[in-house]
Amino acid sequence: MQSETKSRVDQLTSPAGHPVTVLRFEGDIASTSKDAVLGAYQALPKGAVKLILLDFSKVDYINSSGIALVIQLLIEAANSGQKVYAYGLSPHFTKVFTMVGITKYAGLFPSQAEALAAL
Amino acid sequence: MSEIKTATVEVRLPSRMGFEKVAMSTAASVAKLMGFRDDRIEDLKTAVAEACINAIEHGNRLNEKLSVGVVLSAGVDSLEVKVIDDGKGMKTQPAKPDIDRKMHGEEDPRGMGMFLIQALVDEVEWVAGSDGKSSYVRLVIRLDKDAG
Numbered sequence: 001m002q003s004e005t006k007s008r009v010d011q012l013t014s015p016a017g018h019p020v021t022v023l024r025f026e027g028d029i030a031s032t033s034k035d036a037v038l039g040a041y042q043a044l045p046k047g048a049v050k051l052i053l054l055d056f057s058k059v060d061y062i063n064s065s066g067i068a069l070v071i072q073l074l075i076e077a078a079n080s081g082q083k084v085y086a087y088g089l090s091p092h093f094t095k096v097f098t099m100v101g102i103t104k105y106a107g108l109f110p111s112q113a114e115a116l117a118a119l
Numbered sequence: 120m121s122e123i124k125t126a127t128v129e130v131r132l133p134s135r136m137g138f139e140k141v142a143m144s145t146a147a148s149v150a151k152l153m154g155f156r157d158d159r160i161e162d163l164k165t166a167v168a169e170a171c172i173n174a175i176e177h178g179n180r181l182n183e184k185l186s187v188g189v190v191l192s193a194g195v196d197s198l199e200v201k202v203i204d205d206g207k208g209m210k211t212q213p214a215k216p217d218i219d220r221k222m223h224g225e226e227d228p229r230g231m232g233m234f235l236i237q238a239l240v241d242e243v244e245w246v247a248g249s250d251g252k253s254s255y256v257r258l259v260i261r262l263d264k265d266a267g
Contacts, residue, residue, distance in 0.1 A: 065229065068229040072228050099235070102218065
């Protein structure tokens with residue numbers, strides 16, 4: 001019933017010249033998304049990646065189990081000295097991420113261009 | 120723009136993760152017919168999904184022989200949703216999630232469903248079944264006639 005979560009990784013450079021690793025998600029983010037969310041993050045080379053941008057622009061449904069996976073990713077990133085940002089959330093999920101406090105640990109941006117411009 | 124004055128819609132879901140989306144889309148369809156704004160429909164969808172996930176996972180313990188009942192009662196100016204399972208119901212409500220405690224490993228990253236339900240609808244109550252089962256959560260979301 002849940003649409004499978006897909007993820008892929010892109011390497012970009014911000015206008016300020018910083019390398020940014022973009023984790024792009026597609027589908028639902030729920031309890032079945034552990035490999036696509038945490039697995040994709042854990043496969044990144046820890047030492048080389050400092051800035052991570054999460055792309056939610058192709059995600060329609062995120063439930064509390066999916067939010068918990070995002071929080072686990074934030075915990076691991078914080079422990080590795082990485083900074084995490086996100087963009088592409090719908091207005092509703094922007095509200096939900098704000099309500100649960102994720103915005104304290106991951107800056108949210110409306111678009112990839114606005115996120116990159118700030119990094 | 121109320122197409123329906125009062126109406127009841129019932130759905131029965133298997134206790135399998137993912138089927139909460141059936142209740143979610145049914146609730147969204149009823150709310151749209153009643154004239155709810157899009158942002159309130161999004162609030163309702165998340166609240167109903169989380170209530171069904173709790174019923175599937177904690178109430179019915181993922182036992183696929185048990186089903187989750189979802190009863191949507193559309194009134195003139197509000198929509199009530201009851202999500203019924205075969206669990207014993209909630210004895211105590213979990214504390215409000217604390218992102219700082221979660222980030223520092225002092226609190227489970229999960230456990231936000233009930234908080235989201237409470238935050239997104241106008242009224243919520245958890246009722247334990249008197250026979251030790253048939254517990255339910257009752258949500259109410261009201262039409263805001265002044266907005267939108």
